[in-house]
Amino acid sequence: MKVLKFGGTSVAHASAILKVENIIKKESSDDKIVVVVSALHNVTDTLIKAAELASVADESYLQFIKGLEEKHLNLVKELIPISGQSSWLSFVKKHFNDIEDLCNGIFILGEFTARIKDKITSYGEFLSSRIIAARLQFQGLDSSWMNAAEYIRTDNRYTHAKVDFEVTERNLKNYFEKNQSQITLVPGFIANDENGNATTLGRGGSDYTASVFASVLNAHELQIWTDVSGMMTADPRLVSNAKVISEISYQEAMELSHFGAKVLYPPTIQPVMIQNIDLRIKNTFEAEAPGTLISQHLKPQDQQIAVGISNMSNIVLLTLEGGGMVGVPGISAKLFQCLSHQNINVILITQSSSEHSITIAISEKDAYQAESAINSAFEDDLKLQRINPLKMESGLSVIALVGENMKSRSGVSAKMFGCLGNNGINIRAIAQGSSEKNISIVISEKDTRKAVNILHEEFFESEVKQAHLYICGTGNVGTKLIQQIYSQNGYLNENLSVNLRIAGLSNSRKMAFSNQGIPEDRYKDALENGETSSASQFTKELISRNLRNSVFIDLTASPEIPEIYEDLLKKSVNIVACNKIAAASDFESYKKLKDLAKKHNCKFFFETNVGAGLPIIGTINDLIRSGDRILSIQAVLSGTLNFVFNHYDGSTPFSEVVARAQKEGYTEPDPRLDLAGTDVARKILILAREAGYTLQFDEIKNTGFLPEECMQGNVEHFYQMLLKYESHFKTLFDEARKQGKILKYVAEFENGKAKVGLQHIAPENDLYHLYGKDNIVILKTLRYSEQPLVVKGAGAGAEVTASGVFADIIRSI
Structure with missing residues (x-):
């Protein structure tokens, strides 16, 4: 026997139900099956909404009920042949009259209790299963409908009732000894207490219903059919590259579902795990996809450290701390007992080794109820200041990294925390079970998407x-x-x-x-x-x-x-x-x-x-990190000025050479930033600082060569002044040529002092043979004292500058 469960999206409308019908036909062709179905998509939420509106005397609840009625009536018309529709349309109307009567009572009393909530929400699964069962019977399939509420016995904890397995097992076995249908259609989620009152098994309880049936009937497989192709390595709404997990153990699946993997209701796993029944998650809308197999009988996966990442939002951290907790037995028990009495689920626990504090994570919706319960339980300790006032932090998320192979694998935590830390994500709390299958962290909710993507990339997409x-x-x-x-x-x-x-x-x-x-x-x-x-x-x-x-x-x-x-x-x-x-x-x-x-x-x-794409700063950094020390720097650091003085020979006006440099992209939009030496002074300042020296810009001596008038007005005026002072520039050139030298604008740093300015360079100088827009940096260090280290190459131009930026980008990631 197999048990198949179809969720709300799988039975959302007639076309989806026809896909379900085809799956049922295929799966029942060689085996008896039990089919558990949820309410139609969003029906449960809408029923609750209608009841809530009624409880506050808002008459719009009638519109919600009417909308749901129309939805079910239309479904009957689409699925049931015309000859059989009349009785089923009447069936739907009758039960929606009952729902309306219940809401009318809520409206009058102004009270919406948990018991009434279970009664109203039970209609969703009841109606969907009856209509689908009728469809299968009209199609001639050997099928019957079974009211699960009559056979699943629970306690009276309404909205999250606990199954009495002894009674339920006896009821179900008695039923199936008599029922020999190939297909048994069952409503999920609903049950009865010992007094026959309607109860429900919690949101997602249809999964649990299916698991209970599979366990009691010792099915050889439980299939959960939904709208995704299995459990994913992460929430696909957050991670576009999330992958389907092909195989996973029960324990791993429990960890993922507990921490927010919504494809599976957490309690579902326990009944089938006890019986060693395989559980497979499948996609109703891609029925041929293999899905995810959850089993104890899996092949060893030696390479994969983790199987998945799950996350839960709307989390609150509560921290109880104080000197009066140290060495006092029973503090933890008292804390968890008071929360248990309020039916508050603790998601994560972490305690300091000094016993000075305990931090727990709970759902945000339970925060104030928990705060009240804790303050009441520890009232005397708070008054005597043995314990500090409860600390509450909201706006948080829990992220869990899960995998059997994390056990005894060194470096997993370091890898996890390292990649998050490198992306600026602060971890508020950490918990790791002794089984080492799960590392859970609490972070700011606004960082959830970023953190999940970082971890997914690190553990599942490490290739890129x-x-x-x-x-x-x-x-x-x-x-x-x-x-x-x-x-x-x-x-x-x-x-x-x-x-x-x-x-x-x-x-x-x-x-x-x-x-x-x-x-x-x-x-x-x-x-x-x-x-x-x-x-x-x-x-x-x-x-x-x-x-x-x-x-x-x-x-x-x-x-x-x-x-x-x-x-x-x-x-x-x-x-x-x-x-x-x-x-x-x-x-x-x-x-x-x-x-x-x-x-x-x-x-x-x-x-x-400095130097566009030349590796100058990187080279200095490497020297310093390896223990060397920069003694002096001599450099030509302006591709613009080098280009200008390499091309100016007195025959062409200096202004034309500068204009050419600007046209070819070697200068700033305002060439004066280059020619005034300001840019060079900044560069030598940066190199000195990177070499480990404390230096300010105004400490650099800048001997300019431009007449004062050239620095006034706009760029157009600047070129006019260059032409006016052509004789000045020619004189500078001629004086150098008479000595057999050339002009270079040089930056120098030595003994903690820096200067920049125009110099006459002799042929034997390393700066002499520097052509076009090239830069050169000559470094004397403790290791390179006799034969200096020279970095030389193109020091200007969009292409080389972009390539230098590109190299920095690669180094930064």
């Missing part, structure tokens, strides 16, 4: 790590970076197990977001049609989306954007900055950002602040 990029600035460098990301993503997937997703874009006017990634062929349109952009709004949106492995990329020169870095780092968002302002700000601000990144387990990278 998903990163979410937020790019601020879509000019020359931004455009190149976006192109590089799209073109290189395939390589990163295959070789580094990384997938980059552009989740947000912003320029000075607009911003656009997509959790699933902005497609390559639509990013320009998405930005153009986006909402109005601002640094603060972009930050708020990024933080509110709370996506795992988030990286903020600043490709602007704006002084406003670095102001948001602190907020991002505090949320463990990695930052990659091309913008030099933050790293070159006052030392305290620079140091604060570095410390925040360290404190919140995230990255703050800005390699392209």
Whole structure:
């Protein structure tokens, strides 16, 4: 014998019930079956709603009852042949008259008790099972209907009654000794107490009804048919890559269902587990899919550490603590006893080893009832201050990582907590059973989606790590970076197990977001049609989306954007900055950002602040980390200035050479930022700081070469002044040439002091043979004292700068 249970979505409407009928035909072709059905979808909730409205004298309850009546009448018309409809339409009307009478009584009394609630909600399964049974009989199937309420005996704890297995087993066996139908249709959820009053087995109780039948009848399989293809590695509403679990043990299934895996009502497993009956979860709408097998007879799965992640929302933590608890026996028993008397389920427990505190997690709906019960139970201790006032924290979720193979496997907890910590998720409480099948944590509810995705990626999708990029600035460098990301993503997937997703874009006017990634062929349109952009709004949106492995990329020169870095780092968002302002700000601000990144387990990278794509900062960091010390730095750090002085020979006006550099993308929009040496001064400041020295920007000596008039007015005026002072620039060039030297704008740092300025460079100097837009950095260290370490290459240009940013992005995730 097999027992099949069909949930509310499986019998939601006529077309779904026809699928159920086909499954029943197939499963009953070679075996007797018991079919347990739920109420039609949403019927139970609507019945409760109607009764609640009646209890507050709201006459709209009649509309809800009328709507349900029409739903069932229409179902009869769709499923039952016309010749047989009359009696069944009358049947439906009669019972809805009964429901209305009950609600009228509630309306008059203004009282909706648990006992009446069970009576009213029992109609849902009663009606659906009778109509479906009639359909099967009209189809000529060897079937009968059995009223489970007459055979399942419970106590009188209404809405969550406990089954009396001894009486129930005797009743069911007597029934099936006499009933020889191939198919027995049974309403789930409903039962009777010893006085014949209607009781129910709790929400999800139809699963439990099926399990009771399977256990008593010693069925060889219990099938739970629903609208998903089995238990999933995570809630598919939260994790798009959630997978069906093909096989799972009873114990693992119990842990997952207890902590929120809604595909299975937790008590369902116990009766069939005792009898070693296989339980299979199947999809009514994909009947051929294998589903999930829950069994004791599974093949060993050596490789998979965990089988699934479950989560429960609307959780409250209650903490009882105080010096008067230490060494006092019976405190825990007293706490749990007072909760038990109020029928409050404790989801999670954790206790300090000092016995100074006990923390429990319960459902938010039970919070105030629990608080009242605990305060009453510990009234004397509270008055004498042996115990502190109960501490309550709400807005929380429980997440559980479950798996048999976690047992005695070292490093699971470290892996779990590490990946969450690296994404800025704070853990409020932790519990792990002695069986080591489950690690449960309590976190802020707003972090639930992010945390479940992080854990799923870490334990079930470790082959590919998903990163979410937020790019601020879509000019020359931004455009190149976006192109590089799209073109290189395939390589990163295959070789580094990384997938980059552009989740947000912003320029000075607009911003656009997509959790699933902005497609390559639509990013320009998405930005153009986006909402109005601002640094603060972009930050708020990024933080509110709370996506795992988030990286903020600043490709602007704006002084406003670095102001948001602190907020991002505090949320463990990695930052990659091309913008030099933050790293070159006052030392305290620079140091604060570095410390925040360290404190919140995230990255703050800005390699392209100096030398575009050249590995200068990274090289200095590696030297310092390995115990070396930077003694001096000599460098040409402006690709713009190097380009200008490499191309200026006195025959072409200096203004034209600068204009060419700007046209080819080697200068800032305002070239004076480059030619005044401000940019170079910032770069040497950053290198000195990264080398471990405390240095402020105003301590750098900057010997400029531009006449004062060139620094006044706008960019157009600047070019006019360059032309006016052409003789000045030619003189600078000629003086160097007379000595057989060339002009280079050089940055130097030594003995804690830095300076920048134009120098005459002789042919034997390492800086002499530096062409085009190249940069060079010469590092003298304790290890590289006689033969310095030289980093040289292109130091300007959108392509190389974007590639440097790209490298920082990869390092940050």
